[in-house]
Amino acid sequence: MTEQTYQYYLNQKAVGAHYLEIGNPMKALEHFINAYQTTYGCEDLDLMLELAFLYDEVENPEQAIAIFSQMIEVDPTFPTSYYGLATIYDDHEDYERAIYYYQKTIELDPEYETAHFFLANIYDELGDNQKAIAHYEKTIEIDPSYYYAYINLGCIYEAEDKNLKAYHYFYRAHQVNPADYTALFNLGVACRKLGQVKEAIRYYRKSLGANPQYAFTYLNLALIYKEVFEDYEESIKLYTEGIKYNPQMSVLYYNRACCYALLNEFEKSLDDIQIATQISPSLLDYMKSDDELVQVKKLPRYQAMYQ
Numbered sequence: 345m346t347e348q349t350y351q352y353y354l355n356q357k358a359v360g361a362h363y364l365e366i367g368n369p370m371k372a373l374e375h376f377i378n379a380y381q382t383t384y385g386c387e388d389l390d391l392m393l394e395l396a397f398l399y400d401e402v403e404n405p406e407q408a409i410a411i412f413s414q415m416i417e418v419d420p421t422f423p424t425s426y427y428g429l430a431t432i433y434d435d436h437e438d439y440e441r442a443i444y445y446y447q448k449t450i451e452l453d454p455e456y457e458t459a460h461f462f463l464a465n466i467y468d469e470l471g472d473n474q475k476a477i478a479h480y481e482k483t484i485e486i487d488p489s490y491y492y493a494y495i496n497l498g499c500i501y502e503a504e505d506k507n508l509k510a511y512h513y514f515y516r517a518h519q520v521n522p523a524d525y526t527a528l529f530n531l532g533v534a535c536r537k538l539g540q541v542k543e544a545i546r547y548y549r550k551s552l553g554a555n556p557q558y559a560f561t562y563l564n565l566a567l568i569y570k571e572v573f574e575d576y577e578e579s580i581k582l583y584t585e586g587i588k589y590n591p592q593m594s595v596l597y598y599n600r601a602c603c604y605a606l607l608n609e610f611e612k613s614l615d616d617i618q619i620a621t622q623i624s625p626s627l628l629d630y631m632k633s634d635d636e637l638v639q640v641k642k643l644p645r646y647q648a649m650y651q
Contacts, residue, residue: 353382357391364394373398387418389425396428405432423452427459439466457486461493473500491520491527498530507537525555532564541572559593562586566599576603594624602636613640618649 360375376395379385386392396411409432415425430445446463449456464479477500483493498513511534518527528551535544548565551558566582569575583600590596601616617640621627628650631637640646 349382350384353379353384356382357385357388360394364398369398369401373402386414389415389419389422392418393424393428400428400432400435405436408432421452423449423456423459426452427456430459431462434462434466439470442466455486457483457490460486461490464493464496468496468500473504476500489520491517491524494520495526495530498534502530502534502537505537507534510534511538523554525551525558525561528554529558529561529564532561536564536568541568544568556585557589559586559590559596562590563595563599566603570599570603570606576606579603580607592623594620594627597623598627598631601640602634605636605640608639610640610643611645613637614643614646617646 356379363372399408494517502510604613
């Protein structure tokens with residue numbers, strides 16, 4: 345290997361890094377490939393790692409898999425090679441292979457927190473809650489500030505109706521990131537299920553302050569005013585605000601229609617029903633058996649449209 349060839353390898357690697365830094369992945373890829381095709385490049389794990397992730401970024405997973413596989417041949421003890429393969433198979437929902445490579449990553453580096461986290465995600469997706477919980481807990485043990493590990497643990501326990509545990513993890517997530525709406529929203533969910541209505545309202549309103557565009561916060565908060573306080577006017581205000589940010593969210597129109605019906609504003613109710621069922625025709629069957637809309641269904645306009 346001549347000095348000129350070695351210098352060429354270094355130059356191509358540096359130019360590729362420059363293009364990557366300024367946000368031009370295709371030019372970066374071109375120069376990293378040039379560097380990789382030298383004798384030095386095909387054994388440079390850092391270069392190969394950049395190249396593999398770039399191939400994945402530009403939607404060429406086959407080449408990414410080939411590079412990660414070669415990295416394993418160069419150094420079978422480098423955990424990120426296995427992690428990279430795992431993420432590609434994970435993205436393509438090949439969960440069996442993804443699990444295998446996440447596990448290989450963890451065997452080589454038991455403290456690889458993102459491998460634990462994404463392995464937990466797969467088990468969560470597959471409904472294996474025990475394994476999901478174990479790997480989310482390990483993620484937190486390694487990195488106590490891993491926000492979404494707390495969120496996902498809380499969601500598992502909330503789905504199991506273990507609402508005190510759910511609250512615990514959502515609150516810990518909130519402590520990690522007090523400004524994020526996700527933990528605040530989920531704290532509202534947990535408090536509502538625990539019967540702590542005032543606390544649920546407080547968290548939902550704080551969540552809206554953090555993110556006024558999230559449709560389900562309006563939905564859940566409005567339902568409290570409707571079901572607990574029978575304050576249909578406040579519910580309508582919330583649904584209307586939610587619709588402003590989410591004009592294609594059919595359930596907001598549908599639930600507002602129910603509140604209008606309860607206030608005997610049947611024509612307004614029917615207007616919302618029409619919009620809701622145009623957006624989501626699947627609501628038609630539910631609507632036909634909804635007792636709150638009995639009077640609306642007597643309107644000639646309703647009968648002309650739906651009967």
